[in-house]
Amino acid sequence: MLTQQRYQAILKILNERNAVTVSQLTELLNTSESTIRRDLTALDEMGKLNKVFGGATSIKHNSGAIEDSVSQREEVMIDEKNAIAVYCAKTINDSDFIYIDAGTTTSKLIDYISNTKATYVTNGIVHARKLIQKGLKAYIIGGKVKPLTEAIVGVESIKSIKNFNFTKAFMGANGIDIDSGFTTPDIEEALVKEEAIKRSYVSFILADRSKFRKVCPVTFSDISKCCIITDILPTPEFAQHTVIKEVMK
Numbered sequence: 001m002l003t004q005q006r007y008q009a010i011l012k013i014l015n016e017r018n019a020v021t022v023s024q025l026t027e028l029l030n031t032s033e034s035t036i037r038r039d040l041t042a043l044d045e046m047g048k049l050n051k052v053f054g055g056a057t058s059i060k061h062n063s064g065a066i067e068d069s070v071s072q073r074e075e076v077m078i079d080e081k082n083a084i085a086v087y088c089a090k091t092i093n094d095s096d097f098i099y100i101d102a103g104t105t106t107s108k109l110i111d112y113i114s115n116t117k118a119t120y121v122t123n124g125i126v127h128a129r130k131l132i133q134k135g136l137k138a139y140i141i142g143g144k145v146k147p148l149t150e151a152i153v154g155v156e157s158i159k160s161i162k163n164f165n166f167t168k169a170f171m172g173a174n175g176i177d178i179d180s181g182f183t184t185p186d187i188e189e190a191l192v193k194e195e196a197i198k199r200s201y202v203s204f205i206l207a208d209r210s211k212f213r214k215v216c217p218v219t220f221s222d223i224s225k226c227c228i229i230t231d232i233l234p235t236p237e238f239a240q241h242t243v244i245k246e247v248m249k
Helices: 003-017 022-030 033-045 080-089 104-112 123-134 155-161 187-198 236-240
Strands: 020-021 050-052 055-058 095-101 121-124 137-140 144-146 151-153 166-171 176-177 181-184 200-206 217-220 227-230 245-248
Touching: 003 033, 003 050, 003 055, 020 022, 022 033, 022 055, 033 050, 033 055, 050 236, 055 104, 080 104, 080 200, 080 227, 104 123, 104 166, 104 200, 123 137, 137 176, 144 187, 151 181, 151 187, 155 187, 166 187, 181 187, 187 200, 187 217
Parallel strands: 095 121, 095 166, 121 137, 166 200, 200 227, 227 245
Antiparallel strands: 020 055, 050 055, 144 151, 176 181, 181 217
């Protein structure tokens, strides 16, 4: 078996199992342990897997259903979020009918919005307040309040969104993965995100590099359906599946 073929086989096995030992790979691929160890070292250096003692684990990280509060998330990757927000604010045109998703990076976006002619719709409580404080034409959708993320969710919020046709949607995500797409921990919040993307001509995911290779319990969109605005792309293969803009490259 050629080296590249072994690499592909190792990654395929790891994708299925999430973790594998050197002895298991030796048996499955009918290859020596020394060869497998060299392969794992090479793949680890390429960022394809995590080499650990006695084997390897998948680089895909399952974040689970635990979600940080807004105050916790506001304190991380601040410069990166600001850079993403500055870029996105410049894409807003006078005739735009904009949806702004709840989230800390999308909240930063509002700080840099200068267009007073566009119309803005949001499901974020803090977002709505910031929009009206800037004198912008703003609407907030109705529904149930989710205290942890200060977002409006639930059946009523989805009904509200169905009445709109957005030119652009600026969305947040907790995780980005090629196979699992854009994910979030909460089912109700995921359903609102999914509907907003459906109702938008073009959708942007505002996410710093820490969100890549993370998978949360609920997928709200396939990766190909949204453009990604990030600080620095941590691995190039994501660019094969959607349009990505790096704002700090």
